[in-house]
Amino acid sequence: xxxxxxxxxxxxxxxxxxxxxxxxxxxxxxxxxxxxxxxxxxxxxxxxxxxxxxxxxxxxxxxxxxxxxxxxxxxxxxxxxxxxxxxxxxxxxxxxxxxxxxxxxxxxxxxxxxxxxxxxxxxxxxxxxxxxxxxxxxxxxxxxxxxxxxxxxxxxxxxxxxxxxxxxxxxxxxxxxxxxxxxxxxxxxxxxxxxxxxxxxxxxxxxxxxxxxxxxxxxxxxxxxxxxxxxxxxxxxxxxxxxxxxxxxxxxxxxxxxxxxxxxxxxxxxxxxxxxxxxxxxxxxxxxxxxxxxxxxxxxxxxxxxxxxxxxxxxxxxxxxxxxxxxxxxxxxxxxxxxxxxxxxxxxxxxxxxxxxxxxxxxxxxxxxxxxxxxxxxxxxxxxxxxxxxxxxxxxxxxxxxxxxxxxxxxxxxxxxxxxxxxxxxxxxxxxxxxxxxxxxxxxxxxxxxxxxxxxxxxxxxxxxxxxxxxxxxxxxxxxxxxxxxxxxxxxxxxxxxxxxxxxxxxxxxxxxxxxxxxxxxxxxxxxxxxxxxxxxxxxxxxxxxxxxxxxxxxxxxxxxxxxxxxxxxxxxxxxxxxxxxxxxxxxxxxxxxxxxxxxxxxxxxxxxxxxxxxxxxxxxxxxxxxxxxxxxxxxxxxxxxxxxxxxxxxxxxxxxxxxxxxxxxxxxxxxxxxxxxxxxxxxxxxxxxxxxxxxxxxxxxxxxxxxxxxxxxxxxxxxxxxxxxxxxxxxxxxxxxxxxxxxxxxxxxxxxxxxxxxxxxxxxxxxx
Numbered sequence: 001x002x003x004x005x006x007x008x009x010x011x012x013x014x015x016x017x018x019x020x021x022x023x024x025x026x027x028x029x030x031x032x033x034x035x036x037x038x039x040x041x042x043x044x045x046x047x048x049x050x051x052x053x054x055x056x057x058x059x060x061x062x063x064x065x066x067x068x069x070x071x072x073x074x075x076x077x078x079x080x081x082x083x084x085x086x087x088x089x090x091x092x093x094x095x096x097x098x099x100x101x102x103x104x105x106x107x108x109x110x111x112x113x114x115x116x117x118x119x120x121x122x123x124x125x126x127x128x129x130x131x132x133x134x135x136x137x138x139x140x141x142x143x144x145x146x147x148x149x150x151x152x153x154x155x156x157x158x159x160x161x162x163x164x165x166x167x168x169x170x171x172x173x174x175x176x177x178x179x180x181x182x183x184x185x186x187x188x189x190x191x192x193x194x195x196x197x198x199x200x201x202x203x204x205x206x207x208x209x210x211x212x213x214x215x216x217x218x219x220x221x222x223x224x225x226x227x228x229x230x231x232x233x234x235x236x237x238x239x240x241x242x243x244x245x246x247x248x249x250x251x252x253x254x255x256x257x258x259x260x261x262x263x264x265x266x267x268x269x270x271x272x273x274x275x276x277x278x279x280x281x282x283x284x285x286x287x288x289x290x291x292x293x294x295x296x297x298x299x300x301x302x303x304x305x306x307x308x309x310x311x312x313x314x315x316x317x318x319x320x321x322x323x324x325x326x327x328x329x330x331x332x333x334x335x336x337x338x339x340x341x342x343x344x345x346x347x348x349x350x351x352x353x354x355x356x357x358x359x360x361x362x363x364x365x366x367x368x369x370x371x372x373x374x375x376x377x378x379x380x381x382x383x384x385x386x387x388x389x390x391x392x393x394x395x396x397x398x399x400x401x402x403x404x405x406x407x408x409x410x411x412x413x414x415x416x417x418x419x420x421x422x423x424x425x426x427x428x429x430x431x432x433x434x435x436x437x438x439x440x441x442x443x444x445x446x447x448x449x450x451x452x453x454x455x456x457x458x459x460x461x462x463x464x465x466x467x468x469x470x471x472x473x474x475x476x477x478x479x480x481x482x483x484x485x486x487x488x489x490x491x492x493x494x495x496x497x498x499x500x501x502x503x504x505x506x507x508x509x510x511x512x513x514x515x516x517x518x519x520x521x522x523x524x525x526x527x528x529x530x531x532x533x534x535x536x537x538x539x540x541x542x543x544x545x546x547x548x549x550x551x552x553x554x555x556x557x558x559x560x561x562x563x564x565x566x567x568x569x570x571x572x573x574x575x576x577x578x579x580x581x582x583x584x585x586x587x588x589x590x591x592x593x594x595x596x597x598x599x600x601x602x603x604x605x606x607x608x609x610x611x612x613x614x615x616x617x618x619x620x621x622x623x624x625x626x627x628x629x630x631x632x633x634x635x636x637x638x639x640x641x642x643x644x645x646x647x648x649x650x651x652x653x654x655x656x657x658x659x660x661x662x663x664x665x666x667x668x669x670x671x672x673x674x675x676x677x678x679x680x681x682x683x684x685x686x687x688x689x690x691x692x693x694x695x696x697x698x699x700x701x702x703x704x705x706x707x708x709x710x711x712x713x714x715x716x717x718x719x720x721x722x723x724x725x726x727x728x729x730x731x732x733x734x735x736x737x738x739x740x741x742x743x744x745x746x747x748x749x750x751x752x753x754x755x756x757x758x759x760x761x762x763x764x765x766x767x768x769x
Contacts, residue, residue, distance in 0.1 A: 002021070430496075701738055
């Protein structure tokens with residue numbers, strides 16, 4: 001028996017044996033992921049059959065590296081419950097694909113099934129989580145690791161192998177439509193959540209990828225898409241290497257250190273070099289500096305965009321391959337790699353390098369030893385009460401209470417009537433975000449439904465939409481104001497929407513196509529960028545007319561980006577930022593409104609006052625003196641790390657284990673211990689995120705105003721206090737110095753701890769020679 005078929009041999013030996021048997025065209029086949037998975041099958045008389053297009057693709061490459069989106073469901077793919085693969089049928093579908101690969105190719109190499117899972121599996125019956133901005137608001141990596149482990153279980157039970165996970169984009173311009181896919185504007189917080197996601201989905205052991213509970217993670221996007229000029233999707237990032245290393249690479253580095261199986265290159269360019277052609281990024285940094293040994297996947301049709309540099313598909317493929325891209329996604333260029341070799345545009349050794357990486361991943365996943373999945377398993381795993389409960393808990397912990405004048409929240413018992421008003425009050429898809437699958441009828445809980453379920457007996461709940469997200473129709477305004485006037489409190493549910501519609505227009509890579517000035521209700525998501533961050537349509541007017549009734553207003557903002565809420569904030573006695581809270585969001589928000597849950601979310605991004613104030617992220621470079629605007633405050637409307645509770649927390653006793661430390665001692669592994677006392681001074685149990693920041697000066701380069709260097713989420717009973725400790729060591733105190741070497745440098749450091757970036761205790765530390 002061939003060595004590659006024998007599990008007793010090491011992965012490297014099996015890869016070498018298999019590679020030595022492959023033709024040039026078979027190698028090219030392993031580097032291609034050209035098909036949309038929904039084109040690989042059809043149903044005939046209720047039975048799934050493989051399409052002729054799928055069979056032709058397999059024949060062309062003598063196999064297939066990966067098949068994208070076999071289970072994907074959404075308006076772009078056109079897949080719903082009438083023509084798609086549900087959980088119960090997914091195992092059989094995956095096995096049929098693999099069986100065909102084994103029986104109709106010379107070498108019998110299994111195919112990787114790759115699936116989107118930016119906030120849960122984008123498939124029929126797949127469990128959705130709140131979007132990444134909401135995950136960032138939890139400041140709870142442990143919770144997210146547990147949730148991601150259940151996402152991995154769902155995917156693997158259906159027969160999938162690769163989970164494409166948004167994690168690496170840092171949100172610097174909230175006009176960008178994909179803001180919802182970012183964890184934070186801060187690299188430290190994003191890195192912590194990225195590592196948690198990788199560990200949750202892949203496990204931490206060497207052989208975990210072969211487990212039926214784990215899946216290989218492909219982290220996207222590498223990198224700096226969140227810094228696109230003008231907030232325009234896939235726009236260039238006007239940053240230098242220092243900004244790249246300080247802000248945009250730490251999450252990727254944390255993912256690599258956690259063992260991520262793959263990275264997806266970004267659409268953008270950095271300093272004139274497209275990421276798919278950036279050998280410095282994809283090879284020198286990723287592989288040589290970080291010792292990453294996995295695969296680099298292209299983004300959808302991105303290699304074909306290199307024709308602007310090369311002039312031909314063959315040359316584009318050669319450029320991407322030699323730069324470090326291993327596996328294509330829907331592009332034509334990689335299918336021409338054999339011709340590129342024959343033309344002398346690329347040496348076959350580069351194909352071998354990439355093929356080794358793809359094959360090694362297949363071996364690590366155990367596909368050569370057991371390419372099939374238990375066909376009955378998914379029906380009992382997908383949508384389990386456990387993962388739905390985790391989605392609910394994330395929604396609870398991600399809601400950020402921004403304002404609560406005179407204790408308006410929680411709502412008091414004895415209210416006779418609550419008016420629930422607004423375009424996001426009763427639209428489930430508006431609270432789910434982009435990359436969302438078609439939902440079964442009756443699933444999920446809207447804010448209106450949650451309030452009706454949790455309202456005390458005898459309380460009437462009335463509802464009016466009032467207006468749309470961006471529509472200019474005034475038809476519902478009068479009804480909304482009338483309902484508000486007759487209520488004890490008005491819950492105003494406003495915000496944005498990433499909900500796609502069947503019949504919409506999409507690019508070949510799935511991005512939504514919108515026209516300039518479009519009044520579409522979809523105003524967020526991939527391809528949907530804004531110039532003005534104020535709420536769209538007539539939402540401001542609706543808020544003004546509801547507030548004018550004199551009825552107390554609670555504003556709940558469901559959004560995929562940090563909107564500018566300066567016009568809304570004065571009208572509301574209480575303001576709650578919910579992001580896109582997922583299918584359980586209505587229940588979670590109702591629990592918070594009625595006091596069953598104490599809000600604990602903290603902002604992972606700064607909330608701007610207006611688009612003209614951008615950039616507003618908290619960790620900008622320290623200018624050394626105030627630089628203000630004439631026409632508005634320079635500070636954000638709400639700062640990074642901010643979030644209120646129904647109780648209050650007091651900080652005291654910030655201490656350092658020593659007042660100074662030598663740079664050489666940091667280099668040798670010594671650390672400073674930081675301690676701070678936190679007390680629940682209120683009458684309600686609550687969770688608090690204790691945050692550690694530094695402000696450094698005199699270190700040879702311009703430093704940032706503040707830098708997050710630690711956080712911990714704790715739970716305290718009324719009157720309870722605890723001492724929270726952090727460590728400041730080399731990783732936290734070293735910098736990319738003036739020679740772009742990561743080293744500890746002498747400097748003065750102000751150490752700060754508190755409940756947000758704007759409310760901290762201070763202590764001084766000297767890093768000496």
